[in-house]
Amino acid sequence: MIAILLLILSGCSEKNETIKEKPEAEPEKAVEEEAGNVQKKDEVKKDSILTEIEAVKIPKTIEDFANSQPGKLTSNFSYEKETASWPSLHTLEGIESELTEHLRSVAGETDDVDKLYQSLIYYIGNSAYPQVVKELLTFKPEFDEPYLPEPEQVSExxxxxxxxxxxxxxxxxxxxxxxxxxxxxxxxxxxxxxxxxxxxxxxxxxxxxxxxxxxxxxxxxxxxxxxxxxxxxxxxxxxxxxxxxxxxxxxxxxxxxxxxxxxxxxxxxxxxxxxxxxxxxxxxxxxxxxxxxxxxxxxxxxxxxxxxxxxxxxxxxxxxxxxxxxxxxxxxxxxxxxxxxxxxxxxxxxxxxxxxxxxxxxxxxxxxPKGTFTVAWMNMDIHKMALKISDAINVEQGRFMGAANVMFAEGLITEEQKKNLIGKIEEHGERLKQLTNQLKEQKLKEIDDEVNRIDKKINDWAERMEQIRAENEQ
Structure with a gap:
């Protein structure tokens, strides 16, 4: 009986020890699960960033250009800084460290030069484009039209x-x-x-x-x-x-x-x-x-x-x-x-x-109005607005080039990738300048068309007045 009792007690003790051991194993499992969740979150975050970068619209029309979104790191940059005629030599001042970390993450996910190029627009695109491009896009030539009364409007x-x-x-x-x-x-x-x-x-x-x-x-x-x-x-x-x-x-x-x-x-x-x-x-x-x-x-x-x-x-x-x-x-x-x-x-x-x-x-x-001061003044305004857009493009180009150099210096891209990336940047700048020139020429033509409309209106009125005078003299 004593032996049987000892055997039973021994079994209960082992069972209790087994029960006690289970909670000790659960924290390890929780840590593993938490690490797995963090990894999944990081993957989702990385996927999300690449998805947003790939969605960046590269301007191909004037409307695309006018609706450009500012870069994530440059959205608070002042209009004066973004359209400076003489941009700072330190193009990434204040954002270089943060930008480098973002680009490191992107480069760790893809070596596609097109995506790297889009990431530059995504992070450091010029914030002044919506204002400076729309200013020229919405310009309307408005001349102070003449008062050309009909004879019946006047009495002695x-x-x-x-x-x-x-x-x-x-x-x-x-x-x-x-x-x-x-x-x-x-x-x-x-x-x-x-x-x-x-x-x-x-x-x-x-x-x-x-x-x-x-x-x-x-x-x-x-x-x-x-x-x-x-x-x-x-x-x-x-x-x-x-x-x-x-x-x-x-x-x-x-x-x-x-x-x-x-x-x-x-x-x-x-x-x-x-x-x-x-x-x-x-x-x-x-x-x-x-x-x-x-x-x-x-x-x-x-x-x-x-x-x-x-x-x-x-x-x-x-x-x-x-x-x-x-x-x-x-x-x-x-x-x-x-x-x-x-x-x-x-x-x-x-x-x-x-x-x-x-x-x-x-x-x-x-x-x-042909050849008058007003026309010359209006044409000058068009050229000034177009020049301001060009200044903004140059500011952005300088920033992009600086970012490409940083990526190469940090070992994020190869020399061949850098060469291809710079080619994309230059092509981007040239495209924006072509769009600017097209818009400038369009607005200059609108001025000419309006001048010709008013000129025709005046000439038509003058001809009718001469005809009326001739008829009254007969």
């Missing part, structure tokens, strides 16, 4: 009532609200075009000056005093001269508050030393925001002067703003006109502000 009565003033003072609102869009175009750009057209036309009979307000500081409270106290004459009162006026308008940028009262007061102060008829022409997209009283200033401008008035166009204004602008025009013995969109602004400027008595002069003044 309207000619006498709307004679051109001897002096025209134009005031352009450049407050921050002019940065907003109407009909998909910035209000400031639309207003500039309308003002240029008007000045060119009225300038054939009147001396012209241009004042701007709201262009200083910003719309923030800290800049209110600066913005409200800055009213500048950018084109002094004189005979109209196209190049000077164009440059004066072109340099205006919308920024701050709306000192309408201050602008009218400035015109009053200047007018004290002037003789003859003076009309103040204001294009504004809002009411006073500088705590002034534009109604009182308009009254002072015309007080005791029958030959002075204030004409206002409210461009895309709400009811409250319109009511104030109407009251200002009324106080200034002038007229208020509303323009809700691009077409209304341009037509109102010409049809309501241009005196009908200028029709014969207009016919001579509005000659073909």
């Amino acid at each position: 009565e309207t000619v006498q009532e709307n004679a051109a003033p001897s002096k025209a003072i134009i005031m352009l609102d450049a407050s921050s609200s002019m940065l907003l869009n109407v009909d998909g175009e910035q209000k400031m750009k639309i207003a500039k075009s309308a003002v240029r057209s008007f000045a060119k036309t009225i300038g054939s009979a009147s001396e012209v000056s241009l004042y701007i307000y709201g262009h200083a500081g910003s719309q923030e409270n800290k800049d209110k005093q600066l913005s409200c106290s800055t009213i500048d004459e950018v084109y002094p009162l004189q005979k109209y001269e196209e190049e000077g006026f164009y440059q004066a308008v072109d340099g205006v940028e919308a920024k701050g508050w709306t000192p309408l009262a201050g602008a009218i007061k400035k015109a009053y102060e200047v007018s004290q030393s002037l003789d003859g008829e003076i009309t103040l022409y204001i294009v504004s997209d809002g009411a006073e925001t500088c705590d002034g009283d534009p109604i009182a200033e308009a009254k002072q401008f015309v007080q005791g002067q029958e030959n002075r008035k204030v004409n206002i166009i409210g461009f895309d204004v709400d009811v409250k703003q319109e009511n104030q602008l109407k009251a200002v025009a009324e106080a200034g013995q002038g007229a208020y006109f509303s323009a809700k969109n691009t077409e209304e602004l341009k037509s109102t400027v010409i049809q309501k502000w241009v005196p009908p008595g200028l029709i014969d002069i207009i016919g001579k003044q509005w000659s073909t």
Whole structure:
């Protein structure tokens, strides 16, 4: 019995020891499983990176170029750095170490030169392409078209009532609200075009000056005093001269508050030393925001002067703003006109502000735009935009070449691979430059086409006017 009892106890002890041993083996299994999961995750990550790199679209069209994605390591690089005319010699400064590790991983997965080339675009492609290419791609030639009225639009009565003033003072609102869009175009750009057209036309009979307000500081409270106290004459009162006026308008940028009262007061102060008829022409997209009283200033401008008035166009204004602008025009013995969109602004400027008595002069003044300063200026803008794209390409090319040298120095690619990779980089740069040149030529042609359209419009109108005059003389 004692022997049997000992045997049973011995068996239980062995069983307990066996049970105790099992938990000791489980951690080893867990470690193996965890290592296996990590390996699988690394493989998935590597596969994911290669998949993303292989999906990189190499630009073959202008649209592809404009929609280029910035590199993962260069997406935060500034526009100025990415389009520098004289790029830094240290092309990989700040990202070389991180880039090398990424390229090491890629080179460890593939020795395909095409994929290595795509990895350069993926990691260090130029971040400025979307902005700089789209700027040229979306460019539209817009000339200040002539006012070519039909004879029935003019009567002797309207000619006498709307004679051109001897002096025209134009005031352009450049407050921050002019940065907003109407009909998909910035209000400031639309207003500039309308003002240029008007000045060119009225300038054939009147001396012209241009004042701007709201262009200083910003719309923030800290800049209110600066913005409200800055009213500048950018084109002094004189005979109209196209190049000077164009440059004066072109340099205006919308920024701050709306000192309408201050602008009218400035015109009053200047007018004290002037003789003859003076009309103040204001294009504004809002009411006073500088705590002034534009109604009182308009009254002072015309007080005791029958030959002075204030004409206002409210461009895309709400009811409250319109009511104030109407009251200002009324106080200034002038007229208020509303323009809700691009077409209304341009037509109102010409049809309501241009005196009908200028029709014969207009016919001579509005000659073909061919060979004019405006065309040359626009062509120059196209070349500047194309050059900026070329600068961006050169910056990217330098970075790619630097990366190829790093890969070779780190032993990630062979000399033969480096040679082939550099060939791909040069081919890429040449392709982008060809696309840029194609786009530049396309835009230059659009300018020529628009010039020819306007030229034909003027010639057709002139022929009809001559025919009508001939018929009336018979």
